[in-house]
Amino acid sequence: MAHILVVEDEEKLARFVELELVHEGYEVTKCGDGREALGLATDNTYDLILLDIMLPGLNGLEVLRRLNNSEEGKTPVILLTARDAVMDKVSGLDAGAVDYITKPFAIEELLARIRVALKLHPSGQSINGASAGNASGNKAAGTGEGILCWKGLVLDEKRHRVTYDDTEVALTNREFEMLKVFLTNQDIVMTRDTLLEKVCGYDYVGETNIVDVYVRFIRSKIDEVFDVKMIETVRGVGYVIKSE
Ligand code: CA
Numbered sequence: 712m713a714h715i716l717v718v719e720d721e722e723k724l725a726r727f728v729e730l731e732l733v734h735e736g737y738e739v740t741k742c743g744d745g746r747e748a749l750g751l752a753t754d755n756t757y758d759l760i761l762l763d764i765m766l767p768g769l770n771g772l773e774v775l776r777r778l779n780n781s782e783e784g785k786t787p788v789i790l791l792t793a794r795d796a797v798m799d800k801v802s803g804l805d806a807g808a809v810d811y812i813t814k815p816f817a818i819e820e821l822l823a824r825i826r827v828a829l830k831l832h833p834s835g836q837s838i839n840g841a842s843a844g845n846a847s848g849n850k851a852a853g854t855g856e857g858i859l860c861w862k863g864l865v866l867d868e869k870r871h872r873v874t875y876d877d878t879e880v881a882l883t884n885r886e887f888e889m890l891k892v893f894l895t896n897q898d899i900v901m902t903r904d905t906l907l908e909k910v911c912g913y914d915y916v917g918e919t920n921i922v923d924v925y926v927r928f929i930r931s932k933i934d935e936v937f938d939v940k941m942i943e944t945v946r947g948v949g950y951v952i953k954s955e
Contacts, residue, residue, distance in 0.1 A: 713758035745769030787832035859894035
């Protein structure tokens with residue numbers, strides 16, 4: 712049975728989650744300090760880490776970043792975040808978390824997300840981009856193998872590289888995946904739900920304003936820098952990249 716590391720400094724909540732997880736048949740290790748959690752995750756193998764962001768010692772995002780720089784980065788991490796902490800969620804996903812859940816949460820929701828995370832990321836499977844494999848539904852509207860184009864923009868899937876008029880554009884994994892979805896589906900209006908599903912995984916149940924944040928990031932790195940209007944907003948629906 713899966714072994715879960717629960718990192719949460721609110722003792723009551725940690726105890727509650729532990730009891731529920733044990734009840735579901737999981738093996739649980741509990742820890743209330745960021746630095747200690749990093750040590751535990753480095754010295755032991757867990758199938759999943761439930762990681763609070765606000766922690767004494769080292770905050771959850773920092774723990775996540777350090778984990779992702781090491782061998783243990785392969786363990787899926789679900790973040791526990793405070794309500795309205797959208798930037799924490801985005802930073803967390805960029806740092807390699809597979810999911811997040813906002814406190815306070817219903818235990819059923821947490822259990823469901825844990826099941827999904829364990830299914831999508833069985834031990835030893837890489838996290839970054841693992842759930843984005845189903846992102847390219849239609850055949851590329853651009854040209855060449857694994858090469859997607861729009862005006863001066865070229866996205867090279869194999870090299871995981873984006874350029875505009877031969878100038879390199881540095882995108883995070885999720886920004887790259889989202890841009891790929893747009894370029895693959897040119898002239899098709901993508902709803903926030905669809906984008907969220909394609910970029911964050913099929914079973915992902917998140918807040919769709921994450922999508923707006925990513926679109927803003929991409930625009931700040933491409934539209935604003937190269938003075939183009941690439942991703943257009945379709946009011947009340949979503950976003951689209953038009954081929955003409
Ligand atoms: Ca906390």
